Amino acid sequence: xxxxxxxxxxxxxxxxxxxTARRKARVLSVYGWADRRRCGDPAGCGDRKVGGSxxxxxxxxxxxxxxxxxxxxxxxxxxxxxxxxxxFAVLGGAAYRWAETRPGSGRFGAPLPAGGELxxxxxxxxxxxxxxxxxxxxxxxxxxxxxxxRREVVTAVQRGTAADGGPAFGRWEPLGSPDPDxxxxxxxxxPAAVATPDGAVHVFVRTWDGNIAHRAATLxxxxxxxxxxxxxxxxxxxxxxxxxxxxxxxxxxxxIHLVAPSARTVQHWVSKRAGQTPGRPLPxxxxxxxxxxxxxxxxxxWSASPTAARTPRRC
Numbered sequence: 001x002x003x004x005x006x007x008x009x010x011x012x013x014x015x016x017x018x019x020t021a022r023r024k025a026r027v028l029s030v031y032g033w034a035d036r037r038r039c040g041d042p043a044g045c046g047d048r049k050v051g052g053s054x055x056x057x058x059x060x061x062x063x064x065x066x067x068x069x070x071x072x073x074x075x076x077x078x079x080x081x082x083x084x085x086x087x088f089a090v091l092g093g094a095a096y097r098w099a100e101t102r103p104g105s106g107r108f109g110a111p112l113p114a115g116g117e118l119x120x121x122x123x124x125x126x127x128x129x130x131x132x133x134x135x136x137x138x139x140x141x142x143x144x145x146x147x148x149x150r151r152e153v154v155t156a157v158q159r160g161t162a163a164d165g166g167p168a169f170g171r172w173e174p175l176g177s178p179d180p181d182x183x184x185x186x187x188x189x190x191p192a193a194v195a196t197p198d199g200a201v202h203v204f205v206r207t208w209d210g211n212i213a214h215r216a217a218t219l220x221x222x223x224x225x226x227x228x229x230x231x232x233x234x235x236x237x238x239x240x241x242x243x244x245x246x247x248x249x250x251x252x253x254x255x256i257h258l259v260a261p262s263a264r265t266v267q268h269w270v271s272k273r274a275g276q277t278p279g280r281p282l283p284x285x286x287x288x289x290x291x292x293x294x295x296x297x298x299x300x301x302w303s304a305s306p307t308a309a310r311t312p313r314r315c
Contacts, residue, residue: 011061014065073192076123076125085108086100090137094119095156119172126201134193139151190246194249210243213227268281
């Protein structure tokens with residue numbers, strides 16, 4: 001089952017044509033109780049803020065945009081220590097792993113569980129300098145007598161190999177949320193991560209107000225506290241600053257690059273020295289980038305094809 005953004009789509013650029021928007025408006029009119037059909041409740045049975053204009057076909061902003069809640073990740077596929085590819089996905093709230101039958105075969109065995117519960121949307125995997133894989137995801141914590149309803153980032157580290165020779169993982173551990181308020185934590189994004197040559201792992205996530213937060217660790221050591229990167233911060237009343245679909249990579253000089261789309265542009269952070277936390281976003285056109293950094297292009301984006309994913313492409 002796929003989930004899509006709702007009201008947030010009203011602040012995003014239009015990405016559907018007029019015919020699709022009218023079709024979406026007709027569906028939205030049911031949610032908006034546009035026909036005012038008797039439903040047994042004198043207060044009505046819909047969101048009146050969206051129904052009327054949708055029924056008349058006058059598309060509002062949220063009918064002109066459609067965006068998946070989990071936009072996908074370039075980190076769903078990684079090479080294990082033996083050269084075989086391992087693919088990851090969330091099924092029924094748990095992590096699952098597929099392993100290539102042999103290096104370069106392009107054939108994958110049956111999915112095996114990789115733990116986790118109440119995980120959401122997508123998984124981002126990185127390979128450390130020692131060859132071990134590390135998984136990152138987000139999960140929902142349901143309300144209970146002693147727990148608040150909240151969202152948090154979680155991680156699992158490879159602890160060996162399974163019966164099929166593919167990677168096996170330990171327990172999923174919480175990394176918390178950059179927004180400690182439980183209500184605000186429900187608005188954080190999906191994590192993206194990189195592993196640097198010095199053995200560290202860096203994880204990034206969008207905050208509730210459209211900024212980017214970061215933690216790092218040299219495992220098995222502890223993660224640093226959450227801290228926000230320098231950059232734009234949005235207000236909820238206006239167009240969001242950073243939306244989901246962030247991604248990160250390490251270039252040939254060991255510099256960390258992070259890209260994150262906003263409603264109007266794509267922000268690009270880059271570290272000044274190898275392994276450092278990225279600083280303020282580069283200006284448009286990548287002017288004033290560090291002298292030794294790679295040219296202004298996204299260094300390593302991976303194809304969605306398992307057989308093509310072994311070779312990075314320039315884009």
